[in-house]
Amino acid sequence: MIVTVTLNTALDITYRVQGLRPHASHRITEVTERPGGKGLNVARVLAALGHEVAVTGFAGGTTGDVVRAGLTGVHRVSDALVPVAGSTRRTIAVVDERTGDTTQLNEPGPAVSPTEWDAFQEAYEDLLTRADAVALCGSLPPGVPVGAYAGLVRAARTAGVPVLLDTSGEPLRRGLAARPDLIKPNADELAELTGSHEPLRATQAARRRGARSVVASLGPEGLLAVTPEGRWRAAPPAQVRGNPTGAGDSAVAGLLSGLVEHLPWPQRLARAVALSAATVLAPVAGEFDRAAYEELLDRGVEVTAEAGAA
Amino acid sequence: MIVTVTLNTALDITYRVQGLRPHASHRITEVTERPGGKGLNVARVLAALGHEVAVTGFAGGTTGDVVRAGLTGVHRVSDALVPVAGSTRRTIAVVDERTGDTTQLNEPGPAVSPTEWDAFQEAYEDLLTRADAVALCGSLPPGVPVGAYAGLVRAARTAGVPVLLDTSGEPLRRGLAARPDLIKPNADELAELTGSHEPLRATQAARRRGARSVVASLGPEGLLAVTPEGRWRAAPPAQVRGNPTGAGDSAVAGLLSGLVEHLPWPQRLARAVALSAATVLAPVAGEFDRAAYEELLDRGVEVTAEAGAA
Known part of the structure; x- marks a missing residue:
């Protein structure tokens, strides 16, 4: 079983409007909503790949109920969310039908009390006893200490469970000090962390800060991995157009x-790039196009070893 | 008992942000929400004035549950909402803290089936048997026929219950033909209905289209009433600043x-202007400031008779 942690789960709402103009009133032409937060998205993809996944983090209020209800139907995903008195946040993506551009409004999330944070950590340590790997994903809700991820990384390492950390800013900086197995920053997060805008240099610098391996996501250019086993670049065959x-x-x-299937790095990277591109290609935001994924995996992703020492 | 009808109830959500920019991502600094839709707002004010009120219309889905839960604590307001399979709409007001301006995003509301519409009409006719007056308020959700208000006005008249219609566009035009006792259009609604931008002319024209009395709300200039009993203007003492x-x-x-207290028109108009100004002055959108209301009522509202035949 893989565990994904989403401390700040969300109900992701998408509104389509005909032209967004500040200070005007808009009639929304289409409303869609689905459970969100990075770890929940990761869990759905893992489940689609055939893995059993437990999702944990916090859920509360009526939006929390909607998020949990949205998970009940998902095959291979089990709900291990911890109740919180506050309300799970909503995120609103306003898509302008004229330009295709998106304006994002993100609620801060529920205030988590020290008692609730303790309850989460207990549930998390219990899940670790049965986990093959754990992913710590996304922002922290108010009340959760900024060093939270460092503690969760340490607990996973103590339990012998490989841990991936996918966050940004101060929570990433603090989490790194606890030496996670893998981080996956994008170019902006890398630059914020290391001060360098040169991908290879920044990726190496991030690794020196404590991650065993760093896989930088460079948008359309694919992934750059710096690991103890070597360095690779993996890229989709051509520019992929769609919703990232x-x-x-x-x-x-x-x-x-x-990682849990013990694939060699080049295969892991090829899979990650193919899934990522197949997600951009899918008509629904956050879903992936399985046919595109399989085709990309068969013959579309180029993985090349980088020269130099890791 | 007074009945207020809100066919398209809403959960009114207010977000405060630091500067709204299309195509950017925004962190919301404050979230507030309350049950909304015009008839629910009217009901809360009526209850604060000491009247028993039954609110009806449609409520469904988790947002409908939140709306109903928000009504349970309100003294003198009883929930007579009719269930609908679809979800009650959300409205989002995004307040830019830098400028104070508001950008409005309105969901369309649930699709109402013919069976649900029949169930509402049955509940409404039952409420009419116990009603002293009824207010029909706001927009129509998808699926409700555009001539809906005409039918509801007719049913009230048949039951001998005075009926106020507060809507706009085609639903107002159609509803007028059934001869409501009172309509309360604003300047834009009047102009859309009659083609005239001159308030007195437009108010008289609206009355000829079927309303027994027309009270036009002219924003900061107050109210203009054209009734079988006479014509009046009522205005606050000075320009009132705040959230309208x-x-x-x-x-x-x-x-x-x-109306239900059988006050003479000048007193009704003075009360309406004082409540309206006290709402603009209140710190929370949609609430009214009781001290300001009482002071305005005591000595602040000027009501003058207009010359000429009604």
Whole structure:
């Protein structure tokens, strides 16, 4: 079983409007909603790849109920969310039908009390006893200490469970010090962490800060991996057009499934790139196109070893 | 008992952000929500004035549950909402903290089936047997026929219950033909209905289309009433600064309470203007400031008779 942690789960709501103008009133033409937060997205992709997944983190209020209800139907995903008195946040993506551009409004999330945070850590340690790997994903809700991920990384390492950390800013910086097995920053997160905008240099610098392996996601250019086993670049065959929402979460699912299946790095990276591209290509944001994934995996992803020492 | 009808109830959500920019991502600094839709706002003000109120219309889904839960604590307001399979809409007001401007995003509301519409009409006719007055408020959700208000006005007249209609566009045009006792259009609604931008002319024209009395709300200039008993203008003592959200609904509550209390027109109008101004002055959108209301009522509202035949 793989565990994904989403401390700040969300109900992701998408609104389509005909032109967004500040200070005007808009009639929404289409409303869609689904359970969200990075770890929940990762879990859905892992389940689609055939893995059993337990999702944990916090859920509360009526939006929390909607998130949990949305998980009950998902095959191979089990709900191990911990109740919180506050309300799970909503995120609103306003898609302008004229331009295709998206404006994002993100609620902060529920205030988590020290008692609730303790209850979560207990549930998490219990899950670790049965986990093959764990992914720690996304932002922290108010009340959770900024060093939270460092503690969760340490607990996973103590339990002998490989741990992937996918967050940004101070929670990433603090989490790194606890030496996670893998981080997957994007170019902006890498630059914020290391001060360098040169991908290889920044990826190496991130690794020196404590991660065993770093896989940098460079958008359309694919992935750059710096690991104890070697360095690789993996890229899709051509530029992929579509909606990049969830592409990073699909890459995390690819890396994590490859890890628990003990695939060699080049295969893990090929899978992550193919899943990521197949997510961009899917008509629904955050889903992946299985036919595109299989075709990309068969003959579309180029993985090349990088020269130099890791 | 007064009945307020809100066919398209809403969960009104207010987000505060630091500067709204299309195509950017925004962290929401404050989230507030409350049951909404014009008739629910009218009901809260009527209850605060001491009237027993039954609210009806449709409620469904988890947002409908939140709306109903938000009504349970309100003294003198009873929930007579009719269940619907679809979800009650959300409205999102995004307040830019830098400018104070509001951007509005309105979901369309649940699709109402013919069976649900029949069930509502049955519940409505039952409520009419116990009603002193009824207010029909706001937009129609998808599936409700555009001539809906005409039927509801007719049913009220058949039952001998005074009926106020507060809507706009085609539903107002159609509803007028059934001869409601009172309509309360604003300047834009009047102009859309009659083609005239001159308030007195437009108010008289609206009355000829079927309303027994027309009270036009002219924003900061107050109200203009054309009735079988005479014509009046009522205005606040000075320009009132604040948030106009809900000011029109408070005016409706003032007019309706004055009607069931058999107040003479000048007193009804003074109450409506005072409530409306006290709503603009209140710190929370849609609430009214009771001290300001009482002071305005005591000595602040000027009501003058207009010359000429009604």
